[in-house]
Amino acid sequence: MEGNMNLTLKVWRQKNTNTEGNFENYDVKGISEDMSFLEMFDVLNERLINDGQEPIAFDHDCREGICGMCSMYINGSPHGPNRGVTTCQLHMRSFKSGDTITVEPWRAAAFPVIKDLTVNRSSFDRIISAGGFVSINTGNAQDANALPIAKEKADEAFAAAACIGCGACVAACKNASAMLFTSAKISQLALLPQGQAEREMRAEKMVAQMDVEGFGACTNTGACEAECPKGISLENIARMNREYFGAVLASKEHE
């Protein structure tokens, strides 16, 4: 026992994609407020293993808030109650002893549950494959400083590029829309001169892929921006819409 917090966890358990899941309750004792939320799960899992039960499966990797792998829906919020942090950077000092904490996986048709709290987010990779790049083969680049970019533009592109692809935006959205994720990549490249050549095609293809994957529509409630651990702005969605409608009009003209 390292600390003196006692908590009740209500955790979603689901054997695999094809079975139904349900909540299970677990009491965890002796939690330190310096533990991260995932370390608290480590403590619980160690106990479950020692008791001959199956530990709870959850995604995690870097545990420093940058890989985007961790993905818990905690008390009705993706990544928990704090703004601007991922689950791995959420620490137990944000809770009180005696709290009951409900933990679920991301819920979205495009993110099927693999097991317990682990979901399949490969739909995001396919959206990037549809157009989230600059088509420049290795070895074709000019000298990096041959292309000056105004600092403000570069900073704005960087802010959009900070997306970690965790999917919290989708989990937060009542329509399970992937507009914030998709728009962040479209914005990053639309803001930079390197992205201009494929600008229209990119917006059209990425939006089309988003629809194919079964993500919902955007109704501008802003929940995605509020829950994004990296502060990706709603302005990106507005920019994406301009890019998309511009592209659609342009391709109609070409017809």
Added chain:
Amino acid sequence: MATSPRLDAKIPDGQLSDKWTKYRSTVPLVNPANKRNIEIIVVGTGLAGASAAASLAEMGYKVKAFCFQDSPRRAHSIAAQGGVNAAKNYQNDGDSVYRLFYDTIKGGDYRAREANVHRLSEVSGSIIDQCVAQGVPFAREYGGLLSNRSFGGTQVQRTFYAAGQTGQQLLLGAYSALQRQVGLGNVEMFTRHEMMDVVMVDGKARGIIARDLISGKLERHFGHAVLLCTGGYGNVFYLSTNAMGSNVTAAWKAHKKGAFFGNPCYTQIHPTCIPVSGDHQSKLTLMSESLRNDGRIWVPKKRDDNRPAAQIPEDERDYYLERRYPAFGNLVPRDIASRAAKERCDEGYGVGASKKAVYLDFAAAILRYGRGEATKRGMHNASTEELQVMGKEVVKEKYGNLFDMYKQITGEDPYEVPMRIYPAVHYTMGGLWVDYNLMTTVPGLYALGEANFSDHGANRLGASALMQGLADGYFVIPYTIGAYLSGDIRTKAIPTDAPEFVAAEKAVQDTIDQLMSIKGTKSVDYYHKKLGLIMWDKCGMARNEAGLKEAIEEIKALRKEFWSNVRIPGDANEFNPELEKAARVADFLELGELMCIDALNRNESCGGHFREEFQTEEGEAKRDDENYAYVAAWEYKGDSDYELHKEELVYENIKIAQRSYK
């Protein structure tokens, strides 16, 4: 000392500065029609793997890429913070290809291969060009040109960066290039797959056995060549800055199939990490070396001084790096900064509750930047408070995300109080031995990035890991692989029902069955933590003969206990993270022993390898160039049985000297 006949580094003849240019222009080619029929397996999708997979696919090869994460974008390169070096000399401060080469060799304590390092330095500039062209948003100046900062062990500004998220931006660039090739059908991507073994046919690497981590099914994959881009093995220490899933399994399985392991004892302990807060600790978090551009490291001059930092007056503080190393000050290389911190804490000058920490203080930088801002804004009588407000804004722009992360983890605000930091395992310079082509001692099996041993000697300089990963993937392997594949154009794809594939799969299945059948009483983490403690205490920042000998015996005993008492819940034919961990820890339990054997063999101190018996009067690492100027490449001969092969390091261009940063 003569180089073992088993180790042909294939370094091209000629002047150092001409070797790569000449070699690149004469290495055999594979014509486009033949490339379409050649399959290449790339394991790992970090900077080295993603860049290699994308580049090879662009060239026309058929590529299959594998990663254990749910997306290639999550590889741990993503967590690199500070930057990427390149000899662009954009700052007009005297940088050059030669200087980057020299700094890297010296930083590595004269234990790296000259030709490889020079090539790395030569291609460094192209990396920046390529990344910018992909849309990587590097930091820029108001004039629109790229910004640079300094890292340890250098006196120029050659580090390119994107706030404290450089690794993320570079990896997302490489990931975009990779996903483009996936979309075009040139790369087949296998996520949530773990490589379980290399398949050998007629003495050549011809494929892998992979486990689909969701279904638990084993799969056979053929490749004319196999590239391991699987990162380092710092997680052998349990606590490190690596990701939880980072592992040595691919490299270790390759080692057991004949790939020699180079310099396994060379481990980098990074000086500036957030200290351990308790037994629950699952990983350690780095605070970027870039912070040492502006942060000053100090401890109280008095032992066991329990006053808060703010109450310790300036003349009672010991800025020990500035005192001991005036020429480089707070920007000495990592091995030196780490040992100096350990020395102060061991002597009783440490701070914080555990006394295992030193301060990294930004107060002076905040005031300095504040004064700069005041001048820019024409404020001639700004108060200290006003200067601090303006200074904090500048510091926030430079390091904001790192300060936020520190606050999130520790609950303390580094804008107000100094950070507490302590060294932690970060990077492994050792890895699979490779020749100039990046091929291991197994024909057709390559190792790129942190997974190989080649460029950093006994200590890596900051911002050079990103450089090496991308150099290997974008600009080295696309050329050097031709030397092998040009001789392989007549090889047809080998069917995966060939006996070698069947046997390899069965061996993997047997190991999994054995692990699942133990049904013991202790979790995988229990063993992993125990191994980590042995390694940290006896093969960590300081090593000695007696400790290493003890460690070897302790690891053997622990390994035996693991194989008789580990408990893995669930089944093998389903998503089972505990089984994944068990298979990885089983390999760490073998690697740890080899690291200790290597550390015991190397009777000298160099870079990150510090043997207490071999130090100068001032406590600096004391090399033995006469007897140890070699790469130790270990051949696996059986359980606890390794044979040493030596590759002599010849310095024709650099005068080998005692490394000094004073």
